[in-house]
Amino acid sequence: MLFKCVILYMSIEIIKGANDMPTENPTRATFMLFGGTGDLALRKLYPAIFNLYKKGSLSTHFALVGLSRKALTDEEFRAKIIESISSETDDKAQAEEFASHFYWKSHDVTNTDHYKELGKIADELDQKYETDGNRIFYVSMAPRFFGIVAKNLKEQGVLSTNGGFNRLVIEKPFGRDYASAKELNDELTSAFNENQIYRIDHYLGKETTQAIPVIRFGNPIIEAIWNQNYIKDVQITLAEKLGVEDRAGYYDTAGALRDMIQNHTLQIVSYLAMDEPNSFVDTEIRREKVKALESMEIYDADGVKQNFVRGQYGAGDGTPAYRDEPGVPHDSNNNTYAAGKIVFNNPRWGKTPFYIRSGKKLATKTGRIDIEFKKPIVDIFAKGTHQPAELKSNVLTLLIDPKIGITLEINTKNSAQGMHTETVDLSYLQSDARAAEVPLPYERLFHDILKGDGTYFASWPEVAAAWKYVDPVQKLWDTTQPDFPNYESGSMGPKAADELLARDGNSWYFPNK
Numbered sequence: 333m334l335f336k337c338v339i340l341y342m343s344i345e346i347i348k349g350a351n352d353m354p355t356e357n358p359t360r361a362t363f364m365l366f367g368g369t370g371d372l373a374l375r376k377l378y379p380a381i382f383n384l385y386k387k388g389s390l391s392t393h394f395a396l397v398g399l400s401r402k403a404l405t406d407e408e409f410r411a412k413i414i415e416s417i418s419s420e421t422d423d424k425a426q427a428e429e430f431a432s433h434f435y436w437k438s439h440d441v442t443n444t445d446h447y448k449e450l451g452k453i454a455d456e457l458d459q460k461y462e463t464d465g466n467r468i469f470y471v472s473m474a475p476r477f478f479g480i481v482a483k484n485l486k487e488q489g490v491l492s493t494n495g496g497f498n499r500l501v502i503e504k505p506f507g508r509d510y511a512s513a514k515e516l517n518d519e520l521t522s523a524f525n526e527n528q529i530y531r532i533d534h535y536l537g538k539e540t541t542q543a544i545p546v547i548r549f550g551n552p553i554i555e556a557i558w559n560q561n562y563i564k565d566v567q568i569t570l571a572e573k574l575g576v577e578d579r580a581g582y583y584d585t586a587g588a589l590r591d592m593i594q595n596h597t598l599q600i601v602s603y604l605a606m607d608e609p610n611s612f613v614d615t616e617i618r619r620e621k622v623k624a625l626e627s628m629e630i631y632d633a634d635g636v637k638q639n640f641v642r643g644q645y646g647a648g649d650g651t652p653a654y655r656d657e658p659g660v661p662h663d664s665n666n667n668t669y670a671a672g673k674i675v676f677n678n679p680r681w682g683k684t685p686f687y688i689r690s691g692k693k694l695a696t697k698t699g700r701i702d703i704e705f706k707k708p709i710v711d712i713f714a715k716g717t718h719q720p721a722e723l724k725s726n727v728l729t730l731l732i733d734p735k736i737g738i739t740l741e742i743n744t745k746n747s748a749q750g751m752h753t754e755t756v757d758l759s760y761l762q763s764d765a766r767a768a769e770v771p772l773p774y775e776r777l778f779h780d781i782l783k784g785d786g787t788y789f790a791s792w793p794e795v796a797a798a799w800k801y802v803d804p805v806q807k808l809w810d811t812t813q814p815d816f817p818n819y820e821s822g823s824m825g826p827k828a829a830d831e832l833l834a835r836d837g838n839s840w841y842f843p844n845k
């Protein structure tokens with residue numbers, strides 16, 4: 333009996349993790365895309381898959397089944413695909429050949445019976461396109477459906493059992509606090525192993541995010557000073573010019589803290605704060621990222637009051653206040669801006685604050701990291717007859733959006749007669765021609781999913797640590813009345829976010845430089 337149980341357990345684990353080794357040749361797979369007519373699929377996912385096809389990472393051995401409740405024919409679905417990729421190509425024949433790999437199946441994810449056919453469809457496509465039985469299930473739907481899809485895929489026999497891999501891709505948001513994220517994770521891991529689950533965070537597909545480890549660990553002159561002895565503070569700004577647009581239904585239940593800080597911002601923090609992994613493989617990197625996230629000091633209510641700031645945009649620039657946007661309740665207390673000061677309880681960062689902020693309807697669209705270094709302990713130029721001489725902090729800036737680049741502000745001598753100092757920028761800005769070749773974030777991430785590389789996906793311990801960090805902030809904000817609106821559309825956010833830094837004798841580097 334015991335022997336039978338062991339064999340049964342082993343067979344289940346083999347099916348769950350079927351052949352889930354990283355794949356070198358990322359060209360064979362059947363995709364099942366839940367939410368196949370959704371905004372994300374049409375705007376981002378199909379163009380990303382098309383780019384992989386155009387560049388040869390996908391060619392003949394792939395198929396995609398689009399799924400939602402809508403009744404579409406394959407031809408109608410293919411017409412949507414061609415429209416969705418129209419900005420990526422002028423080659424009609426190529427677009428049509430690409431679209432011929434797409435199939436439509438009307439499917440309600442809450443109806444268990446509907447899954448029964450999916451296994452058969454996948455088997456047929458596996459054979460037709462010789463996909464080696466590899467299957468990628470992408471859930472691009474409202475988060476309440478993530479768990480139910482994973483459970484049914486397993487229970488209704490949709491997973492590949494013939495040696496191919498099974499990979500589950502989950503969109504954000506991954507829960508709305510630690511408890512709900514844990515519940516979701518338990519649901520997912522009862523059907524899939526951790527190494528089969530790809531939690532999407534599109535900021536991890538951005539060029540600059542991926543460059544952080546290279547800039548740090550590939551340059552001893554940088555890594556040697558990457559600690560509290562040399563770095564005064566780190567500032568991360570993810571600012572948007574756009575407002576809530578047509579996403580009030582989701583956004584008003586999330587806010588900037590859950591929408592941008594818990595995931596994208598803390599992921600960037602983890603890359604900046606982590607120690608050097610032994611090697612650049614996903615397991616090693618994730619271990620170091622988790623260690624960094626777990627060493628952030630979790631605030632009590634007083635700590636949250638002192639170290640976090642929330643905001644909501646009022647009218648400005650001729651545009652309405654958040655509370656007057658379509659679909660937003662007139663008395664909404666939702667945060668459209670969040671800023672905070674992170675401190676680490678670890679030897680590398682002990683006294684160095686990481687300031688973070690993200691908001692909608694700000695003055696400009698920018699994603700950037702500004703690292704301010706300490707000034708020399710003694711400013712020898714400030715003494716004697718050499719006037720005026722005030723050395724500035726060196727600042728290393730990593731530009732994420734809309735431009736990709738790196739600048740380093742350094743002190744040097746002004747070329748005028750006498751000893752005067754000035755700052756100059758050593759600057760690399762990616763050219764427009766090169767930027768046009770940079771893969772889209774979702775394109776990179778799809779490529780990694782096909783290869784079985786989890787490096788740029790959030791692991792469960794990272795997600796858990798991030799929720800544990802933001803939960804007390806959200807809790808205090810949910811239980812205290814804000815004085816909203818507190819920043820004008822088109823500004824850089826509430827005054828309190830400037831005061832947060834001023835209390836430490838610091839200020840936001842951008843846009844005040």
Ligand SMILES: NC(=O)C1=CN([C@@H]2O[C@H](COP(=O)(O)OP(=O)(O)OC[C@H]3O[C@@H](n4cnc5c(N)ncnc54)[C@H](OP(=O)(O)O)[C@@H]3O)[C@@H](O)[C@H]2O)C=CC1
Pocket residue numbers: 366367368369370371372373399400401402439440441442471472473474475503504505
């Ligand atoms: N849109 C964006 O810019 C971003 C979205 N995301 C995330 O991506 C995911 C998808 O978002 P988005 O595309 O905007 O959402 P949409 O509301 O545009 O699309 C939802 C999709 O789910 C389908 N659907 C809804 N209910 C069911 C059901 N019971 N059974 C089967 N299909 C169903 C809908 O089709 P139908 O009604 O025909 O069933 C539709 O195709 C979400 O998790 C979101 O948070 C993340 C970052 C950005």
Ligand SMILES: O=C1O[C@H](COP(=O)(O)O)[C@@H](O)[C@H](O)[C@H]1O
Pocket residue numbers: 572591592699733
């Ligand atoms: O995940 C999200 O990101 C976008 C911002 O992404 P970006 O690549 O344009 O910087 C944000 O607008 C959205 O609210 C959020 O859900």
